[in-house]
Amino acid sequence: MRQIDLLRHGETERKGVLLGRTDAVLSELGWQQFEKQTRNREYCIILTSPLKRAREPAEQLANARNVQTRRDKDWAELDFGAWDGKPVAELRKDAEIAQALDAFYRDPNASGPPGGENWTTLSDRIALALGRLLEAPDEGNALIVTHAGPMRAALSLACDIPLDRVWAHKIDYGTRITLRFGRVDGKFWGEIIEIVQP
Structure with missing residues (x-):
């Protein structure tokens, strides 16, 4: 079993927008x-x-503590495609987009945003990232600085929570989830140790 801290980056300078691949810096x-x-x-x-809202604080902490750090593109936020970087309130003014947004959050297999990815695709890449972590030597706790989408996918995979149910867990800016996980009979198995809101 491996213990990890999943940490959502802190609040950014851009509020109220769908921040997927759109890069933004942290606020104070x-x-x-x-x-x-x-x-x-x-x-x-x-x-x-690799997105700077996660990368910059992670690398600063790693340098301060002389801890190895590695960028992993699979831990990037979900790609919101044509919706990326746009205010949610503005997107919802269009009835067709509002309906597509609702379907997108309700059904992990629904079509993703135009030019983006859906929740199942995100889950597939997080499964790869978790698998790599389990294959690496376990020398102690790992910190993964990431985003709400990948954290939800990791919870779903490790704790066998359906993707459409992980919205029951509040993952605000700066939320830390400590998770112990491994493989049992070839499948991920995990338990939530604690959830700490900022």
Whole structure:
């Protein structure tokens, strides 16, 4: 079994928009949230999404603590395609897009945003990322600095929670979820140790 901290990046300078692949920097509060969630926590490795809202604080922490860090594109946020970087309120003004958004969040197999990916595709790449983590030597706790979408997919996979049910878990900016997981009979098996809101 391996123990990991899944940490959603802190608040960004861009609020109210669908932040998938659109890059944004952390706000001052976002940096404070990150520092609070990692204070007094020990890590042997830090994995990070390549997006700067996750990457910059992860690499700063790794440098400060002399811990190995690695960027992993599979931990990037879901690609919202044509909706990416747009205000949700603005998108919802279009009845057709509002209906597509509702279907997208309700059904993991629904079509993703135009030019983007759906939840099942995200889940597939998180399964690859979790598998790589389990294959690596376990030298202690790992920190994964990522986004809400990948965290939901990881919970779904590790704890056998249907993707359309992981919305019951609040994952706000700066949320940390400590998870112990491994494989049992070839399938992921995990348990949530704690969920700490910022």
